[in-house]
Each structure stands twice: as structure tokens, then as C-alpha cells.
Amino acid sequence: MTVIDFTAFIGRLATASGETILPFFRTSLSVDNKSSNDFDPVTEADRAAEAVMRRLIKSNFPQHGIVGEEFGNEREDADYVWVLDPIDGTKSFIAGFPIWGTLIALLHKGTPVFGMMHQPYIGERFSGDNGSAHYSGPSGERRLSVRRCASVKEATVFTTSPLLMNPDDRARFGRIENAARLSRYGGDCYSYCMLAAGHLDLVVETELKPYDIAGLIPIITGAGGVVTTWDGKPAQSGGRIIAAGDPRVHEAAMKLLNA
Template structure:
């Protein structure tokens, strides 16, 4: 099967997960803390229910495929096709009632992300990409996503979810980017990458990401003409310290600062 053959099914996963999540949003939720450290890492009934729904659909339609999920672990992760699921990326925003969270669905073929979708069911937006192209579908209609030109860091708008999520060393390194950028903003989680793909943001700099935090976003950003790597310039689907840019020139400048 080609990636195109999977796109309708990915839409079904997004719809099913969204229908599961929305009844929980902006309600009194039971919240658990998954963290084994001092950093608060919340999970809700909505996270677990949405991932369970997607897993059931995948197993019913593609039993030979693998699944990597945030809430229920990994199955058959050595399969040719593997689904990577984050039912609610931005759970802290979700429990605060802010709509800057989304469901991330990625399809990997032989370890490489070949299709990704970010679905925001409350607003009704979908961002999807297959590395060759990327599309927005929402209340304003459907359009192709395209990154914007940005020749240098001094012209760039950069985002990170929060520098407080970085260790002390990485925070100091990240400050080089902040000092050089025209504008630095915090927040966004998966939305930052989608806004980069849509041409509103120039750089996203993150650390400590898991595969399910980034795999779906790579085909969206690259499909819109952007670049996603680790801070070392390596493939990003394994997570870690991530640098996404709309323009290869500002990506190269940022890499030099991060490794300087």
C-alpha cells in the first residue's frame, strides 16, 4: 500500500479519537501524575480512552502493523509499518482548558515517518503531511501549507514549549538562540510545529522529546518545505533535542549556535 492508501484510515483515527476526547475537555477531570521526578507529567482519562480507541481500530484493520503509544507502550515495533500515537500532545494545556493541544498520529515505514497528522478536534483543524506536501483542513477550508522564507536568526520568530523543561545546560545553550532571535515565545507544544509549517513561525527548539512527540510532525514540516533534525543535525524521529526550521538558512545558523 502507498501512503495515499492510508490517508482515509488516518482520518478515521483522528475522527474517532476526537469524538472520544471532546466530552472530557473543559470538564472536571481525574488527573494522574506519571512522573517519577519532581516534574509534573499529567495524564487523564481522555488520553487513555483516545489511545485505546485508536489502537482497537489499527488492530482490527492492520493486525500485522506495530504500534508505539504514549499511554500503553509498544507492540510489534519491528514491523515494516508502525503507528506512533500521542492521543493528547499538550496535556497541560488540555487540563487548563486551553485549545493548544492536539492528537498526533504518525505512520512509519521501515523506521522512517512517511505520514503525519495533527488533529485539534475542539477547533476542528487538521494538519497533515507526507514529506512531499502538507495540507491544512479547518473552518476556513483546505489549503496547502508552505513555510516562509527567513534568511537569518535576527529575522526569526522562535518557539519552545518552556525553557523550564530543559536541563540547566540545555537552557544555557538555548539562550543563544533567544538572544539572537527577533522574537522568542513560549507554549504551543505540537501547535508550534504546525504554525511553522503554515508560515507563521521560523524556528522551534525543544528538548527531552519522545518519538510520539515528534514523529507525526516531521512529515508535516518537511512536506511544507521545512527542516527537522536533532540539535546535532541527525534524523529526529527518535526524539531528544529537536530543532525545526522553515528555512534551511536559519536552521544552519541555529545549529551552529546550539553546537558552538
């Protein structure tokens, strides 16, 4: 069974999750905190969207594994594993900003082979299979391609928030921020998609979980970009992540991070 066999099904997952989430967006929904030390919000929309995707996967591919943010892991040693983040950017979601999306990844023997970011409120989908990446939305459909950027001083760099980093990592990120042409905060999954679309050059994050990044890797690499950990290892397990549109700016940023 090849990746292309799953393309239509991934679209079904995105549609079903979006239809589940949208009735909750910009309403007076209740918010729970999953963390005892910080604010890690979860809503009924997160849970409902993951539940509907899990039901579809189990009914169509009962032999596959599932890794999800809200309901844990099942059969994660299977050849094919789905990695789900029903709402990446829940803090933006509860604040009414549409800078969030549903992340869906398909792993084959541990490697992300297809990924999608779906933003149902705006009606945008970014997808990739490592070999190519595509956009579908109100402005039509097109192939995604990163832009050239030779150095950090020419780069636009994003992170969700430096306050999410520990002091040492924040200082290391600061080397990139101080050298870059422009730095901006916010974005969550959208930052990576804008990198794949050629609108920015670097995304630098820490403390990511597998479901935060797995669905974005095939999009970035399919558009011609690079995504690794800060020490140059594969990114699908999460942790400290750096994504770049151009290998040259990735190398230069890595040197600053690890100076």
C-alpha cells in the same frame, strides 16, 4: 501498499480520537501524575483516545506495529508502525486551553511517511507526507508552505518552556533566544504546525519522545521545512529537536546551539 492507501484510515483515527476526547475537555476530569520527580499529567481522555485508535489499527491492520504514549509498544519491528500521542499538550488540555492535539504518525521501515495533527475542539487538521502538507479547518483547505527567513535575527522562535531544559541546554537555547527577533513559549505540537503554515521560523525543544515528534516530521518537511536533532541527525527518535522553515536559519541556529 502505498501511503495513499492509508490516508482515509488516518482520517478515521483522527475522527474517532477526537470524538473520544471532546467530552472530557473543559470538564472537572481527574488527573494522574506519571512521574515521581516532576509533573507529567495523564487523564482518562488520553487513555481512552489511544485505546480507540489502537482498536481500529488492530482490527484493520493486525500485522502493523503500534508505539503509543499511554500503552507502550507492540510489534515495533514491523514494516509499518503507527506512532500515537492521543493528547500532545496535556498540561494545556487540563488548563482548558485548546493548544493541544492528537498526533498520528505512520512509519515505514522506521521512517515517518505520513503524519497528522488533529485539534478536534477547533476543528483543525494538519497533515503531510514529506512531499506536501495540507491544512483543513474552519477557514477552509489549503496547502501548507513555510516562509523564508535568512537569519536568526529575523526569526520568531518557539519552545514549549525553557524550564523543561537542563541548565546547559537552556543556556544553549538562550543564544538563539537572545539573537532572535521574537521568542515565545507554549504551543507543544501547535508550534510545529504554525511553522509549517509559515507563521514562525524556529522551534527548539529537548527531551522529546518519538510520539512527540514523529507525526510532525512529514508535515514540516512536506511544507518545505527542516527538522533534525541538535546534532543534525534524523528526528524521529526524539531527544533534542530543532525545526526550521528555512534551511538557512536552521544552519544558523545549529551553529548557535553548538558553539
